[in-house]
Amino acid sequence: MQDEPTPTELIKAVADFLRNDIAPAISGHNAFKLRVSINALDLVTRQLALEQGSDAAEAARLVQLLGTQGSLGELNRALAERIATGEFDLQTPGLAEHLWQTTMAKLAVDQPNYASYKRELESKSS
Amino acid sequence: MEALLGRSVASWCPGATGVVNAVRLSGGASQETWSFDIVHPDGNIGAILRRAPQGYGAAPARAAGLHAEAVLMQRAYDAGVPSPKVLHVLQPQDDLGTGFVMARVEGETIPRKILRDEEFAQARPLLARQLGKVLAGIHGLDSSQLPELRRMTAAKEIAELERDYRGFEWPRPVFELALRWLCQRDPGPPQAVTLVHGDFRHGNLIIGPDGLRAVLDWELAHTGDPMEDLGWVCVNSWRFGEIDKPVGGFGTREELFAGYEAAGCRVDPDRVKFWEVMGTLRWGVMCCGMMQRFRIGAEHSVERAMIGRRASETEIDLLRLLAPRGK
Numbered sequence: 001m002q003d004e005p006t007p008t009e010l011i012k013a014v015a016d017f018l019r020n021d022i023a024p025a026i027s028g029h030n031a032f033k034l035r036v037s038i039n040a041l042d043l044v045t046r047q048l049a050l051e052q053g054s055d056a057a058e059a060a061r062l063v064q065l066l067g068t069q070g071s072l073g074e075l076n077r078a079l080a081e082r083i084a085t086g087e088f089d090l091q092t093p094g095l096a097e098h099l100w101q102t103t104m105a106k107l108a109v110d111q112p113n114y115a116s117y118k119r120e121l122e123s124k125s126s
Numbered sequence: 127m128e129a130l131l132g133r134s135v136a137s138w139c140p141g142a143t144g145v146v147n148a149v150r151l152s153g154g155a156s157q158e159t160w161s162f163d164i165v166h167p168d169g170n171i172g173a174i175l176r177r178a179p180q181g182y183g184a185a186p187a188r189a190a191g192l193h194a195e196a197v198l199m200q201r202a203y204d205a206g207v208p209s210p211k212v213l214h215v216l217q218p219q220d221d222l223g224t225g226f227v228m229a230r231v232e233g234e235t236i237p238r239k240i241l242r243d244e245e246f247a248q249a250r251p252l253l254a255r256q257l258g259k260v261l262a263g264i265h266g267l268d269s270s271q272l273p274e275l276r277r278m279t280a281a282k283e284i285a286e287l288e289r290d291y292r293g294f295e296w297p298r299p300v301f302e303l304a305l306r307w308l309c310q311r312d313p314g315p316p317q318a319v320t321l322v323h324g325d326f327r328h329g330n331l332i333i334g335p336d337g338l339r340a341v342l343d344w345e346l347a348h349t350g351d352p353m354e355d356l357g358w359v360c361v362n363s364w365r366f367g368e369i370d371k372p373v374g375g376f377g378t379r380e381e382l383f384a385g386y387e388a389a390g391c392r393v394d395p396d397r398v399k400f401w402e403v404m405g406t407l408r409w410g411v412m413c414c415g416m417m418q419r420f421r422i423g424a425e426h427s428v429e430r431a432m433i434g435r436r437a438s439e440t441e442i443d444l445l446r447l448l449a450p451r452g453k
Contacts (some may be wrong), residue, residue, distance in 0.1 A: 015285040036429050043435060060143070076297040083302035096449045099300055103445055111295045115367045123451070 254377020258385025357401025
């Protein structure tokens with residue numbers, strides 16, 4: 001077992017340092033690159049927090065949809081293939097809902113401020 | 127660079143005495159953009175150089191080529207499309223590679239400023255209609271006066287996107303769904319094949335407080351279905367958060383279409399929607415391509431890596447277009 005602090009705590013500490021102490025002292029193109037870098041660290045902490053749960057839920061849905069077992073990568077490849085061949089389409093029970101949930105889980109990590117994502121979250125909770 | 131530019135300028139701009147303020151604005155794998163001022167007794171002239179220096183990588187296969195870009199920009203300018211005037215096409219004796227020099231048009235290209243700054247508050251409500259009119263102007267350019275361009279069709283575009291996507295070897299069920307949707311709805315050849323700008327969106331449009339001042343970047347120009355340009359400018363990725371204003375985050379489709387039709391061209395809204403889906407997928411595939419280039423290491427930047435993580439934005443937008451959830 002690895003010791004504390006956790007990777008999430010370490011990355012958060014680095015991101016906060018860059019955000020609060022370094023960013024105000026930097027300008028020009030490097031300021032832009034620093035902002036992107038901080039965004040990358042924030043993304044990693046979101047992924048560390050959310051990935052396990054969303055991957056497990058996605059795999060469970062895929063097993064149900066496809067009727068086969070496999071790694072998440074294999075299951076996604078199998079789904080991609082069935083859509084490509086036309087075997088699965090939006091009429092297939094559960095497919096649209098699966099794609100929505102999987103995509104929402106990606107946005108929660110990649111870009112939780114993306115306007116389309118925020119709109120979908122709102123309309124789901126209202 | 128200023129010395130080289132100064133020598134070139136002296137050969138085609140009578141009275142010019144030199145060049146100052148040369149700054150490189152951007153550089154890609156195949157071309158560069160420079161801004162500079164031509165010193166002239168009647169007042170300095172702002173200029174932009176777009177060039178591929180000698181020994182640079184080959185332009186991407188889709189690119190029209192710098193020479194064609196210069197011709198297109200000049201034709202557009204002559205036809206009254208807001209466009210920078212082409213001042214000079216580079217010659218071997220310029221020793222600057224291939225490319226051209228154009229007049230610098232003052233204004234803004236940064237979407238967030240255009241969509242939020244007070245300075246553009248008067249322009250925003252006018253832009254969608256204006257863009258429609260300008261697109262009609264572009265699509266109306268006399269094809270016999272145009273350089274040799276790629277002829278694109280929906281089928282070719284789908285095939286290219288599919289090839290690129292498969293090349294990434296990363297399964298994306300939403301992209302598969304979009305490819306399938308596009309194949310099944312390919313509207314076939316348009317009534318009239320016209321010039322298509324190919325990248326008519328924020329970043330390539332110079333906006334002033336008075337509205338659209340110039341259309342830039344003809345690199346992806348080709349001939350094909352004019353509705354492609356109308357669909358591309360409606361892609362959600364160019365709305366920058368203003369998702370209820372489909373045209374660039376500042377206007378409605380109805381305004382865009384009205385401007386286009388007032389200029390004497392017909393809109394086919396189904397085709398526009400088809401090309402909007404295509405455009406959304408296209409930007410998604412481009413995001414994946416950035417990630418690919420990051421991983422190969424040619425441009426190992428965190429910016430490129432993070433653009434790879436924006437492909438999911440196009441997936442949610444594709445789902446909103448193809449499988450909207452009950453409202």
